[in-house]
Amino acid sequence: MIMNGKIGLIMGLANKFSIAYGIAESLKQMGAKLLFTSQTEYFKNKISDIAKSFGDHDVILCDVSKDGDIEKAFDCIVSTIGKIDFIVHSIAFSDKDELIGKYYNTTRANFLHAMNISCYSFTETCKHARSILKENGSLVTLTYYGSEKVVPNYNVMALAKAALETSVRYLAEDLGEFGIRVNAISAGPIKTLAASGVSEFSKILSYDRQRSPLRRNVTQQEIGDACTFLLSDMSSGITGEIIHVDCGSNIIGVKFDDV
Ligand code: NAP
Numbered sequence: 001m002i003m004n005g006k007i008g009l010i011m012g013l014a015n016k017f018s019i020a021y022g023i024a025e026s027l028k029q030m031g032a033k034l035l036f037t038s039q040t041e042y043f044k045n046k047i048s049d050i051a052k053s054f055g056d057h058d059v060i061l062c063d064v065s066k067d068g069d070i071e072k073a074f075d076c077i078v079s080t081i082g083k084i085d086f087i088v089h090s091i092a093f094s095d096k097d098e099l100i101g102k103y104y105n106t107t108r109a110n111f112l113h114a115m116n117i118s119c120y121s122f123t124e125t126c127k128h129a130r131s132i133l134k135e136n137g138s139l140v141t142l143t144y145y146g147s148e149k150v151v152p153n154y155n156v157m158a159l160a161k162a163a164l165e166t167s168v169r170y171l172a173e174d175l176g177e178f179g180i181r182v183n184a185i186s187a188g189p190i191k192t193l194a195a196s197g198v199s200e201f202s203k204i205l206s207y208d209r210q211r212s213p214l215r216r217n218v219t220q221q222e223i224g225d226a227c228t229f230l231l232s233d234m235s236s237g238i239t240g241e242i243i244h245v246d247c248g249s250n251i252i253g254v255k256f257d258d259v
Helices: 019-029 041-052 069-080 108-127 155-176 201-211 220-231
Strands: 007-011 033-038 084-089 133-143 181-187 242-245
Touching: 007 019, 019 033, 019 220, 033 041, 069 108, 084 108, 084 220, 108 133, 108 155, 133 155, 133 220, 155 181, 181 220, 220 242
Parallel strands: 007 033, 007 084, 084 133, 133 181, 181 242
Antiparallel strands: none
């Protein structure tokens, strides 16, 4: 029960298939209490039953693309519950019409929108982290291997993830003097709502399975357990890291079966 007595915020739960759900399950198993944000009233109602099973707090509205929403949500938490121990940022967005074909067809509008929601929102979260997190607080965001190597159709999301990973290092430096840690999990592919927007996602899943030293895809639970570790005091010496949780598939360059 390494999270006993800790309470934290999860941003980015859409449904039971979300990576955030696997993280919530693992945190709960380890004793944590949880709070959730949701982008809109519609989704807030959709996830409120799930959220109740994790801590009996109301879901807080927070559209990370709107100026002031993150700060408002954090103020609301501090005034009702007090300071918390950790934050999980499990949020990304791109127009799915641009997660197919050639990357250079990305529009300026979607490039900026994808960067805003998938990368800048984490910077803004960290900017306000000191107002909501206790000393020795911890933040984790989610990234993907497409930031390092070309993955068909991942396109603009790859750029947003590369920027997100670089921001993790800068944010870790910014917040380190306050004892706050910032890390990312580079998760292997999981079939979720967001992932199904990437064209031919099932091929990514099966290619990943074939490449992986463990010969399988990672599970929601495994990503959740790694995240719990990064949010717990067990990882107190780790910050600014991008940890791959993908059954090792990122370490394989070539497999002769492929050629
Ligand atoms: P998901 O269940 O669809 O979760 C994505 C979440 O982002 C949703 O809860 C969505 O909220 C939220 N979101 C989008 N725009 C938002 C906004 N403006 N304000 C607040 N929330 C917003 O998909 P997921 O796969 O679990 O994604 C979670 C994270 O894991 C993402 O960063 C993703 O890139 C990353 N990741 C996923 C995979 C994978 O294979 N699935 C692999 C590596 C990394 P609504 O439901 O309200 O729209």
